[in-house]
Amino acid sequence: MLVVDPELVVVGGGFSRGGELLLDRMRAHLAGMCLNPPEVALSTFGEESIALGAVRMALDHVEQERLDL
DSSP states (O other), X not given: OTTTOOSEEEEOGGGGGGHHHHHHHHHHHHHHHOSSOOEEEEOTTGGGXXXXXXXXXXXXXXXXXXXXX
16 A cells, blocks of 8 residues: 555445445554555445446547547
8 A cells, every 4th residue: 555555445346235344444454554544435336336347447448449549
């Protein structure tokens, strides 16, 4: 985390079912590891976030390779 230093960590996919219990534990763990702990939040897409992320990556690839955007 120190190398990347994100401002926000979004938890999605199956992990999003862990809810606030999971987030509280992640926040506590990151607070002990990071100088500036990031905010930790649940994805609003829930379990669909992984599939939606994959679709977005595929669209980005098509735009870059085929449409030269």
